[in-house]
Amino acid sequence: MTLQLFPAAQAFFKGHGAENDFILLPDPDHRLVLSADEVRRLCDRRTGIGADGLLRAVRTAADPEAAAMTAEAEWFMDYRNPDGTAAAMCGNGVRVFARYLVDSGLAPPGTVPIATRAGVRHARVPARAHDFQGPVTVLMGRPRLPGPGHIKVTVGRRRWPALHVDMGNPHAVVIIDDLEHAGDLRTPPAVTPASAYPHGVTVDFAVLGSARHLQLRVHERGVGETRACGTGACAAVAAVLHSSSRAAARAGRYTVDLPGGRLHVTVTADGALELTGPAAIVAQGAVTLTSPGVPRPWARRPSPWRP
Structure with a gap:
């Protein structure tokens, strides 16, 4: 008798951007039903795979939440925080997502449009070379x-004014003298x-x-302190500007x-921000989901994705 370890397995990939790590679940036809409990279980570092998100x-055409962006982008990044809540944007996550699409052959190297809850973002991914990161x-x-103004952030006995910056998700940016004070x-x-x-x-x-160098620590909403935060890096630069x-x-x-690790934020001529940093897919496998996928009437065509 052959022991089948994963009787109803779902393929997954594990990736990170500057040690901000993510589980990626391929679901091109929008068949998975992910409860908040399921997301929490998968992201738990002791009882699950472990990740910051x-x-x-999923294809934009298959997901009603992203269908309006079908003409602009083929793929939708459905991002979930490790507490199970949905989020609009993740700067490192969207870069890892783009790396996955290119490395898996689902998108060609170059500029890759990706639909998110904050709108379509365009990533530039070079062809995979010796440096997979x-x-x-x-x-x-x-x-x-x-706004609003007059925001204050308090840690222990220290209190600072903060600036509200929206990068598709909300940030309160504090300029301090020493990162230990956080x-x-x-x-x-x-x-x-x-x-x-x-x-x-x-x-x-x-x-x-210096004028163009920042050190940063971030407490991410729904996560806790993470090793890196892409939208946080952008928000901090915006606050400095x-x-x-x-x-x-x-x-x-x-x-x-x-x-x-190190991220770079470039301010373009029109005031937009570009985020650059390492992004790598480091592992793949299969995981048993407690909430299995269900057939959906709008997702019956066969998927070209092959695990």
Whole structure:
């Protein structure tokens, strides 16, 4: 008798961008039903695969949530935080997602459009070479500073003013003198007023080095402290630009160092931000889901994806 380890297995891939790691589930025909409990189980580092988030790769035409973007992008990144909640954008996640599409032959090298809940993002992925962790760049768009003002972030006895920056997801950016002042970041820093972020917020603690160099630690909404945060790096640069009166500081490339590695943020001529950093697929396998997929009337065509 042959022992079948995965009687109802779902293929998965594991990837990371600057040690910000993700589970990627191929679901081209939108057949998976992922509950919040399922996502939490998969992302748990002791009882699951372990990750800072989960990416589901589904065709835009197959998913009603993304169908309006079908003309612009073939693939939709359904991003889930490890607490099971859905999120609009993840800068490192979208770069890992783009790397997966190219490495799997689902998209050609070059510019890859990807649909997200924050809109379509365009990633530039080089052909796979000897460096499988080679850089991937994604155009993140222009940051928004919608307010409100008078936001404060408190850690222990320290309190700082923060700037609200929207990169497709909300950030409260604090400029501090020493990253140790951010504390252990095991629990979310206190942000006031509470009404400013009714659904929670990612808090970014930035230390300015030279005019174009930042050090950053991030407590991600629904995650905790992560080794790197792509949207956080962009939000921190946007906060520096907002606070700087020097015209020379408003253009060009910025270096952002995080615990998991180095990211680069380039400010384009029209004020948009490009995020560049390593992105790699490091493992693949199969996992048994407790909430199996179900047939859907809009997803009956055969999939060209082969595990």
